[in-house]
Amino acid sequence: MEPNTSIDMVLMLPIEIAGDAAGTTMCRGRIVRAVAPAGPVGIDARPALAAAILDCEPVPQDPRRV
Numbered sequence: 001m002e003p004n005t006s007i008d009m010v011l012m013l014p015i016e017i018a019g020d021a022a023g024t025t026m027c028r029g030r031i032v033r034a035v036a037p038a039g040p041v042g043i044d045a046r047p048a049l050a051a052a053i054l055d056c057e058p059v060p061q062d063p064r065r066v
Helices: 015-021
Strands: 006-013 023-035 048-058
Touching: 006 015, 006 048
Parallel strands: none
Antiparallel strands: 006 023, 023 048
16 A cells, blocks of 8 residues: 555454443544565565554444344
């Protein structure tokens, strides 16, 4: 992914961190940094990405699944 690419992220916020806001959240953001793989095939061959979250809103829970 290139920097400034728009992305959607689904985050699961645990009650220990988010308190009453815990649950599934849909966030929109963008890639702010992309680093190419550092080495040959293997653990260092994975690219690295950093994203900025621009907006979030909770995903309503299905009352049948509670």
